[in-house]
Amino acid sequence: MKEESQQFYHDEVVTRLVQFSLIWAIVAMFVGVYLSAELLWPELDFGQFWLSFGRLRPLHTNGIIFGFGVSALMATAFYTVQRTSHIPLFMPKLAWFCCYAWQIVVLLGGLSLLAGWTSTKEYAELEWPFDIAITILWVCFGVVFFGTIARRKIETIYISNWFFGGLIIVIAMLHIVNNLAIPVSIDKSYSLYAGAQDAVVQWWYGHNAVGFLLTGGFLGMMYYFLPKMSNQPIWSYRLSVVSFWAFTYSYIWAGPHHLHFNSIPEWVQSLAMVMSLILLAPSWASMINGIMTVSKSSVKLHNNPALKFIVLSLAFYGLATFEGPMMSIKSVNVVSHFTDWTVGHVHSGALGWNAMITYGVFYYLVPRLAGRELYSLRLANIHFWLALSGTILYILAMWAAGVSQGLLWMSIDELGQLNYTFNDIMASMKPYYGLRLIAGLVFLSGTILMSFNLFMTIKGKKTVKVKPPTIVKASEVAA
Amino acid sequence: MLIDTLFHPSKIFDELSKENAETMASITRFAILIPLLPPIFSWIGGNQLGWRLGGSEPVFFDTTGSIVFSLFYFIMLCIGFISTVAISKWMAKTYGAKSSLSLHLSIFTVICLPLVVASMAHLYPDVFFNVLILVPALVWSITLLYKGLPIALGISSDQGMLMASSLVGWLLVAAVSLLGICVSLWMNGAMVILGI
Numbered sequence: 001m002k003e004e005s006q007q008f009y010h011d012e013v014v015t016r017l018v019q020f021s022l023i024w025a026i027v028a029m030f031v032g033v034y035l036s037a038e039l040l041w042p043e044l045d046f047g048q049f050w051l052s053f054g055r056l057r058p059l060h061t062n063g064i065i066f067g068f069g070v071s072a073l074m075a076t077a078f079y080t081v082q083r084t085s086h087i088p089l090f091m092p093k094l095a096w097f098c099c100y101a102w103q104i105v106v107l108l109g110g111l112s113l114l115a116g117w118t119s120t121k122e123y124a125e126l127e128w129p130f131d132i133a134i135t136i137l138w139v140c141f142g143v144v145f146f147g148t149i150a151r152r153k154i155e156t157i158y159i160s161n162w163f164f165g166g167l168i169i170v171i172a173m174l175h176i177v178n179n180l181a182i183p184v185s186i187d188k189s190y191s192l193y194a195g196a197q198d199a200v201v202q203w204w205y206g207h208n209a210v211g212f213l214l215t216g217g218f219l220g221m222m223y224y225f226l227p228k229m230s231n232q233p234i235w236s237y238r239l240s241v242v243s244f245w246a247f248t249y250s251y252i253w254a255g256p257h258h259l260h261f262n263s264i265p266e267w268v269q270s271l272a273m274v275m276s277l278i279l280l281a282p283s284w285a286s287m288i289n290g291i292m293t294v295s296k297s298s299v300k301l302h303n304n305p306a307l308k309f310i311v312l313s314l315a316f317y318g319l320a321t322f323e324g325p326m327m328s329i330k331s332v333n334v335v336s337h338f339t340d341w342t343v344g345h346v347h348s349g350a351l352g353w354n355a356m357i358t359y360g361v362f363y364y365l366v367p368r369l370a371g372r373e374l375y376s377l378r379l380a381n382i383h384f385w386l387a388l389s390g391t392i393l394y395i396l397a398m399w400a401a402g403v404s405q406g407l408l409w410m411s412i413d414e415l416g417q418l419n420y421t422f423n424d425i426m427a428s429m430k431p432y433y434g435l436r437l438i439a440g441l442v443f444l445s446g447t448i449l450m451s452f453n454l455f456m457t458i459k460g461k462k463t464v465k466v467k468p469p470t471i472v473k474a475s476e477v478a479a
Numbered sequence: 480m481l482i483d484t485l486f487h488p489s490k491i492f493d494e495l496s497k498e499n500a501e502t503m504a505s506i507t508r509f510a511i512l513i514p515l516l517p518p519i520f521s522w523i524g525g526n527q528l529g530w531r532l533g534g535s536e537p538v539f540f541d542t543t544g545s546i547v548f549s550l551f552y553f554i555m556l557c558i559g560f561i562s563t564v565a566i567s568k569w570m571a572k573t574y575g576a577k578s579s580l581s582l583h584l585s586i587f588t589v590i591c592l593p594l595v596v597a598s599m600a601h602l603y604p605d606v607f608f609n610v611l612i613l614v615p616a617l618v619w620s621i622t623l624l625y626k627g628l629p630i631a632l633g634i635s636s637d638q639g640m641l642m643a644s645s646l647v648g649w650l651l652v653a654a655v656s657l658l659g660i661c662v663s664l665w666m667n668g669a670m671v672i673l674g675i
Contacts, residue, residue: 291645295573301637311641315648322652326659331666400610431607
């Protein structure tokens, strides 16, 4: 029988997932740009329900989170777990099933949203048939990942695997609990929870989806690829482990800060605020660990777009994880809630952290998977500046819009009447929305450049076959 | 010198890398303009034309309110500028760069000058107009940060890139903190009545 150590890593599935992730990035970001244009010119829906803001918006968020984000996370989890366990993937056919079936679910799910099927829960809009499919696929993902870890040749479970493992377990828990519902037809179900309880469960899900998928999962990427790219061990392994457990413990409590000043108990809101503030410590511990790792590196940056993207993503990670707890403070939230400041905050994380670290990882990964140099360094450098300027312009436009909205909505005269009508305020937002549209176009054009660059890198090449290293036990060496 | 800092920054950064006391002194004398000019422009614009926050009519603050606002703006800019210089000096050790205080003060004076010049937009205090003018100035300042830091501090472009990115991280956090502090103070009573 063939020894496992003589087999090759299963990287073909990684390549395919990267390709799917790129496709979803372009599609979902294009939808985002279209949505921002609709806010300026509402007639762009051409009177079609499926083109209306209400249907396209969940397509944008689901496409980014589940299409682009999860495909990238599956790709990097499969890639890293093999290398940190020194063994090929457990049940590779199941990994292929996850890869293709996930794309089908996202595609059909997206179409169902356009058709008006929705549970109305933010980031969990997909109706019950898709929820069941996602549950099955997520379990398959877990079987492949944990099965590989269970058969590892290295005693230690490397820190990136803890984050990926946390992602798989917590998202499964959140997804199942939040989507418990009674189906009444193929396209409609009603949540098991009612009223304020429904809201609390929804934001327990919503916030922790941000936490364990968009933060924890991507930290898993960072902890593997940053040391590899920097050619340095992680600055403090102990700090990474402490930050993982502190992050896992404190994140889970913070969800109700999305419900400040709503009909949930005051103490729940205050507890969420306090836990959100505590969350800053483990979040920044990972950022400091990343920055200190790369600062010790002697790797040249000028011909390394991958590392440049990851370094910049850490700066935006620092911003987003500081801004979030700050916005959970009730005296700040009273202004920021329901304004475009929140949209700016989400995008400082989504564009600055999630997208940029993924781009950095793809620039590192694709040439290695293809076994050739990146097609164009120049295009990658142009992409870097497009991504940076697009993100900053987006954030600034939304900060200005959000603060104006918040303060104007709260402005009242001596009789307690509103100084400004909602319509007046929204009409005055057009210039900011114009800036946001430009920012989105700039960022999207960078993503298209990268996709072309990576497509040309991989074109006509088969995924390189890599063998796990042979491990010789210390006792055998002594013998 | 002022013209050079705006239009020939590379020349200035080259000069700064020599740590010439005279050059640094001639630049740092402009440092006071950084926290001083924007509040003055903002005060003049706010009093003469009123702030256009996005609503239909301009908003005029009362005399005390406008002075308090300008003073607060000045204090915040002082804290922001000094803390950024201090953090840059502190970071310099990590990146193996020169860490003289006057050098870092000079570098950030040069980097901030485009923003100070652009703050003249406050004379016409329309929020969107200001965003439109200040964003390109910000891009210019960030470019100066990335290009100038390695030259002036005598480090490799790679280390300069890392240090500049770390400072961008700090500046973003500082900016959002300022936003949070202002909003928090506003909601806790330090507000100006938005009269029409």
